[in-house]
Amino acid sequence: MTSHLRRALVAGNWKMHTAYEEAVHLAREVATSCSDASDVEVVLIPPFPWIVTLAELVRGSMLSVGAQNCSVYERGAYTGEVAAFMLAPFCRYVIVGHSERRHLFGETDEIVAAKLARVFAHGMTPILCVGERLEEREAGQTLAVVERQLATAAASIDRSQAGRLVVAYEPVWAIGTGRPATAADAQEVARFIRGWLTERYGERAGRALRVLYGGSVTADNAGTFFSEPDIDGALVGGASLDAAQFCGIVGAARVVARAKKGA
Ligand code: PEP
Numbered sequence: 370m371t372s373h374l375r376r377a378l379v380a381g382n383w384k385m386h387t388a389y390e391e392a393v394h395l396a397r398e399v400a401t402s403c404s405d406a407s408d409v410e411v412v413l414i415p416p417f418p419w420i421v422t423l424a425e426l427v428r429g430s431m432l433s434v435g436a437q438n439c440s441v442y443e444r445g446a447y448t449g450e451v452a453a454f455m456l457a458p459f460c461r462y463v464i465v466g467h468s469e470r471r472h473l474f475g476e477t478d479e480i481v482a483a484k485l486a487r488v489f490a491h492g493m494t495p496i497l498c499v500g501e502r503l504e505e506r507e508a509g510q511t512l513a514v515v516e517r518q519l520a521t522a523a524a525s526i527d528r529s530q531a532g533r534l535v536v537a538y539e540p541v542w543a544i545g546t547g548r549p550a551t552a553a554d555a556q557e558v559a560r561f562i563r564g565w566l567t568e569r570y571g572e573r574a575g576r577a578l579r580v581l582y583g584g585s586v587t588a589d590n591a592g593t594f595f596s597e598p599d600i601d602g603a604l605v606g607g608a609s610l611d612a613a614q615f616c617g618i619v620g621a622a623r624v625v626a627r628a629k630k631g632a
Contacts, residue, residue, distance in 0.1 A: 375579050377595065378535060378602035379619050380412040380435060380496060380607025382464060382583075393426065400430050403619045407431065408626040409602070411458035411619055412462050413609075417451055418620040424459035433463030434495070438470060441483045453487040463488045464604075466498045466518070468541045478521035486525035489533075496535045496604060497522055498583070499562070503542035511540075512561050519565055531570035532577035536562050537604040544582025545606055555582040556597035563599050564598040588617025597623035 387395060392415050403411050414425050416437040423435045440450035456463060465488060466481035480499070488495040499518040501511045515538070526534060538558045543550050559580040567575025582594045583604035594600050602622055608614040 374576055375601045378408040378412065378579055378581060379409055379604050379605065379615075379622050380462065380464075380581070380602070381615050382414045382437060382467070383416060383609060384437065384469070384606060385416060386610055387415060387419065389419060392416075392607060393422065395425050395610065395612060396426050396432075400427060400432055402612050402616040404431065406494055407622075407623075408630070409619055409622045414462070414464060420456065420459050433461040434459060435464065436460045437464050437467065439463050439484055439487060441480050441487070443487065452495065453484075453491040456494040457491040457493055462494050462496050462535070464496045464498060464537075466522070468498060468542055468544055471498075472502075472541070478518055481518070482522045482613075483580055485522055489526070489530050494502035494533050496537050496581070498537045498539050500539040500541050500544075500584075500603070506540065506542065511558060512549055515558060515562065516565060519562065523566075523569055526570075528570050528574065531553040531596060533564060534566070534574075534578045535581060536566070536578065537581040537583045538562060539583035539604060545585070547585050549585040549590055550582070551596055552593040552600075554595055556599055559597065559599035586618060588621065590615050590624060591618040591621040592621070595622050596628075 396413055411432050412435045413423055413432055414437055420434055436456045439453045440455055444452050465484040485495045487537040495529045499515050501514040505514050540550050562580050563575055566578060575629045580599055581602045581604045582600050586605050587608050605618055
């Protein structure tokens with residue numbers, strides 16, 4: 370399946386890091402250092418309180434802003450929650466189902482599916498995270514786990530939305546461990562994800578939707594993932610907090626995107 374129709378995407382998930390000044394400084398550094406990223410979509414995903422400031426700061430640049438999570442509810446008496454409609458004026462993307470949400474905060478596949486629907490309903494693009502735990506990989510259950518996560522999420526996705534979806538394959542054991550998957554293993558799962566969604570939503574959506582890899586991506590290893598035919602970019606945690614590292618990853622995506630375009 371040709372991949373050159375899809376725009377590469379590199380998203381930096383800052384998690385619960387950065388004080389206000391650090392966030393502004395990091396966003397400025399990335400905006401300056403990644404300015405030549407025309408073949409790559411670059412997304413900064415800061416903590417909630419910095420979203421409005423960063424959206425203002427990157428306006429008119431190559432960068433856009435995303436959110437790490439949103440409420441499963443539309444609006445109402447839900448103390449401490451942030452609704453999708455509140456994010457929509459500022460965010461192009463929202464991460465749903467990150468493994469830290471699933472495993473530390475008890476988000477089920479059904480909750481993830483409901484959040485996905487909220488994000489689409491408010492005109493944003495979900496970055497749906499899927500991936501197996503170490504014991505599941507060791508038991509040979511990787512594809513079954515990913516299929517279960519996809520199948521539940523798919524209940525919230527209709528045919529017209531499927532081509533816009535971004536799925537991040539993030540093996541849980543590779544997140545924040547410095548132990549990335551091999552590019553071949555990541556490609557095998559990315560191909561499975563694209564194939565499964567193609568079967569459900571058709572060739573057109575399958576060709577358009579983007580699959581990212583996430584899990585200990587660095588400027589040094591990023592190119593090996595991006596060279597794989599079904600991997601369209603990366604969801605980056607730790608390395609996104611360092612502008613040079615992050616822009617190194619964006620640079621690798623740019624080089625591969627140009628090569629794929631010419632292919
Ligand atoms: C993540 O949190 O989505 C992630 C991939 O983290 P890291 O790059 O630090 O492994």
